[in-house]
Amino acid sequence: MSTTPAAQPPAPRHAGGMAIGALSRRTAVKVPTIRYYEEIGLLPTPPRGGNGRRLYGEAAVDRLGFIRRARDLGFGIDDIRALLDMSDRPGQPCADIDRIARQHRDAVRDKIRQLASLEAALTAMVDQCGHGAVADCQILEALGRD
Amino acid sequence: MSTTPAAQPPAPRHAGGMAIGALSRRTAVKVPTIRYYEEIGLLPTPPRGGNGRRLYGEAAVDRLGFIRRARDLGFGIDDIRALLDMSDRPGQPCADIDRIARQHRDAVRDKIRQLASLEAALTAMVDQCGHGAVADCQILEALGRD
DNA sequence: CCTACATCCTCCAGTGACTAGAGGATCAAG
DNA sequence: CTTGATCCTCTAGTCACTGGAGGATGTAGG
Numbered sequence: 001m002s003t004t005p006a007a008q009p010p011a012p013r014h015a016g017g018m019a020i021g022a023l024s025r026r027t028a029v030k031v032p033t034i035r036y037y038e039e040i041g042l043l044p045t046p047p048r049g050g051n052g053r054r055l056y057g058e059a060a061v062d063r064l065g066f067i068r069r070a071r072d073l074g075f076g077i078d079d080i081r082a083l084l085d086m087s088d089r090p091g092q093p094c095a096d097i098d099r100i101a102r103q104h105r106d107a108v109r110d111k112i113r114q115l116a117s118l119e120a121a122l123t124a125m126v127d128q129c130g131h132g133a134v135a136d137c138q139i140l141e142a143l144g145r146d
Numbered sequence: 147m148s149t150t151p152a153a154q155p156p157a158p159r160h161a162g163g164m165a166i167g168a169l170s171r172r173t174a175v176k177v178p179t180i181r182y183y184e185e186i187g188l189l190p191t192p193p194r195g196g197n198g199r200r201l202y203g204e205a206a207v208d209r210l211g212f213i214r215r216a217r218d219l220g221f222g223i224d225d226i227r228a229l230l231d232m233s234d235r236p237g238q239p240c241a242d243i244d245r246i247a248r249q250h251r252d253a254v255r256d257k258i259r260q261l262a263s264l265e266a267a268l269t270a271m272v273d274q275c276g277h278g279a280v281a282d283c284q285i286l287e288a289l290g291r292d
Numbered sequence: 293c294c295t296a297c298a299t300c301c302t303c304c305a306g307t308g309a310c311t312a313g314a315g316g317a318t319c320a321a322g
Numbered sequence: 323c324t325t326g327a328t329c330c331t332c333t334a335g336t337c338a339c340t341g342g343a344g345g346a347t348g349t350a351g352g
Contacts, residue, residue, distance in 0.1 A: 020299090020300075030340080033338085035302095036339060051347060052347090053301075066289050069291075070289050071338090073264055076338090094276075094279060094282075098272065101268060101271055108261050112261045116258060119254045126244065126248050131239070133240060134240045139247050140240075144233075165329075167328060167329080178310075179311085181330095197317085197318060198330065199319095
């Protein structure tokens, strides 16, 4: 759009942005995973250099870092997609964000409850093991009972 | 092997065994799942009736019930395969069985620990939500921070 | 200038433990 | 005889990646 085509500085060192490997190192997200996120639309398709390689800027570092932290907290891809969409509309009320976080927390709580009763059952099994022959194993016995 | 080919009773009601649907109802394992277990070698290939349909006996009910209970406790397929193999050798000591159960219990404990700290983080996020605009959302803020 | 070696590209296949559907054959009951 | 349930095989989809093949570049050292 500018009518001054010659005024650009001659491509400073970081102008084109970083390659996918550098982005990977900065965010601790593996290279194939970054390409996967692009494929499923979590990351925008980046510009390419003359060699066809992807070039990323700081915005990509922020967005990918956001995704990684949300994944670390166990959010699913669809949830993250929704969170990112909402963060692109800063004027909206944040009720939906709160809802997603609450739902996820509740799901985590449920999972903890399930696993706790599982752990109790497994501990009971292990404690009853007589360390004898397989024929007398209480663990197999417990699994074999209706 | 018998030299008395005519002495068999004329196929009593339960002689051929039950169909896959009946086995499914008895064990609460879905039909496609049973076929899947057969495919991956967890269940032996059953005999077929003249119509090509699978026929199961009580042994299949027991084995499949064992598998289902172990799956409910979160054991992976490979663990279950090992447990079944061991239960077929009743003379061996049951140390390996104990080891598998202990490993699994420890893995469950680890998972609980991870999820508990996750829940704490999510609860902190939810509690800090100001219920205002997306621009001020503490949840997004928390996810956006390095 | 040449040679390694790293990094990048695309495409395809595999993971775990199923689940779902197509398309067709057979069975049991009314 | 018709209807609806059940069975068969085969293929493909789920989730969130991960790994490899095979080939094209880029960068550093000699």
